[in-house]
Amino acid sequence: MKIRTIYAKSMQAGLRMVKEQLGPDALILSSREFPSPGSGRRATGIEIVAALDGEPEPQPSLLGEASTTAGQESEAPGRRPFTEPEDFCTFSARSFMEKDHREEPIPEDRTRCKRLEEEAPNPQPIRPDSATDAPLASRVYQWLLSKEISSSLASRLLEEACATLPFVDRAETAVLQQAVAAAARKLVAAPPEAGEAPAKRIVFFVGPTGVGKTTSVAKLAARLALKLRRKTGLITLDGYRIGAVEQLRAFAGLMGVPFRFVQAASELRRAIEEYAHRDYILIDTVGHGPRNPGPLRELGRLLSECGEAEGHLVVSAATKPADIPEIIMRFDCCAPDHLLFTKLDETRNLGPILDELVRTGRPVRYYSDGQRVPEDFHVASRDRIVDLVLNLNKGAHGAKHEYQHCRPSKPPSRPGSGLHAPAHLC
Structure with a gap:
């Protein structure tokens, strides 16, 4: 097609x-x-x-239009010739x-x-399960648009899905949707080294204000220190936001990992040297608006002191789709090589995530869908991201996002239920 x-x-x-x-x-x-x-x-x-x-071959078209042959042009006596119904769409x-x-x-x-x-x-766009006379391909196309996937990517996915299916299999909506999901998985880049732990020893997090950088650092530190038993050190460069240093210091105390607050390049080099015996060094940074290039360039120069590092650009999934490409472009001066999407529980449609992963070709190693530390911090994969966006396999990864609103906003604290910072720091 x-x-x-x-x-x-x-x-x-x-x-x-x-x-x-x-x-x-x-x-x-x-x-x-x-x-x-x-x-x-x-x-x-x-x-x-x-x-x-x-x-x-003259088979019934995927889009529902009846095909005719030369032998079918003459109608039998007493029968009215077939005419297509008028249709706006x-x-x-x-x-x-x-x-x-x-x-x-x-x-x-x-x-x-x-x-x-x-x-x-x-x-609202036409959904595939609604009662409609629209053809199958049109319904699947509108279903992709309803996920806030761009029209260009939706067309590409539908075209590649149809190219992989036998003609007879295209008559089933579920079959065509699964073929679209398979096409999407091929377009999403995988991290260089799959696994729960980062591929490099030094990991920094950059992004706009309020997207959850500090919380993501704490969640990853808890996963590394408590679950994987890796020696981890924390560094923060964020001295602007009120309570930022105290918040991360409180998390570090709960996890039993060392913590440093630095402001200059020399202090950053010294802190990295002090953590030479640590398996991982996680660095939190100051949040900047994407339209403020001066501080972003300064942050990029400061992070260059880290040497070989793994960088994660943290983006809220609730960000307007039109703003995400600009955010990614503006933070290129900090050289992040991964995308990390947070707040998946604050939006219903995750199509813009798929658009940016395909457009940039950057992998995503982690994603976050809540405030609990470390339960709401997850390892990403191609299958998991596509399932979350398209919500086809509700029994696997998509169900958690689909019914996230049914979970209590503040789970009761109990031994072993997770880390919770003091209330005045959250």
Whole structure:
């Protein structure tokens, strides 16, 4: 199956482009109006997602359009010829181009439906389990969009999934969804060395303010020191946020690991030398806004004193999708080679995570979905990330995120239930 996303000034121009690029048998998966830059919310163009099935044999199309042969053109006596029902979402480019829709009056019921659709406050995309006459590929495509996966990545996943499936297997929604998940796993980069522990001895965490860097450092330190029994040392560069030093010092005291607060490059080198006998050194940093390049460059120069290190850019999963690429670009001066997503429990759709992992090609070793230390800090993998984003295997990794809101926000403290810093430090 070939899938193309086409942008045009009008529907007629877009359909002509569909016919030129995919031929008259192409089918429209979706179409929507979009504003051009500088035009505010006023729609000035059309986005059309079209598909063409490449199967040579005249079988029923994946998109639901009946295929005809020369022998089927003559109808038996007494039978009415088959005609496709009119459909707003999916129609063939051939039938549209053969009719002059500019001269055809719009029926009153269509006008009323269009007005109701425009007045809807938050129109939701079509989901695969809803009662709809939309074809299978269109439903799966809309299902991907409902996860807040970008239209370009959704088209790519659907095209690669269809290329790996026999034509007969595409008739099942679940089969096509699993094929999409398999295609997504191939696009996500895996960490250089899989495992619970970092691949390098020195590990630093950078990111904007309020994304959970300090808590992530404490969670990883607890995993290394208490579960894996590795000698771990903590260093913080964050002297700006009120209570940051005291918070990490309290966690270090609970775990029984040494702690240092440094502000200059010479102090950082000295602290690393003091921890020479430690298996791992975890470094917390100051949070900076992505549009403040001066302090970010200074932080990058300071972290260069660490030598060979593993860097994690911490990003909240609740961040607006449009802001994540800029955050990643701005923090490149600190040379992080991993992404670490936090606060997965604070958003329902995780599609932007998959978009950024595919776009940047950077691996993700850990993710966090709560405040408990260290229970809510998890080792990531390709399968786990894709399951969380698409939520197909609810019995495995996706169920925890899907029903996260059912868990008490403050679990009762009991021996062995985890580490909890003093209340005034949290």
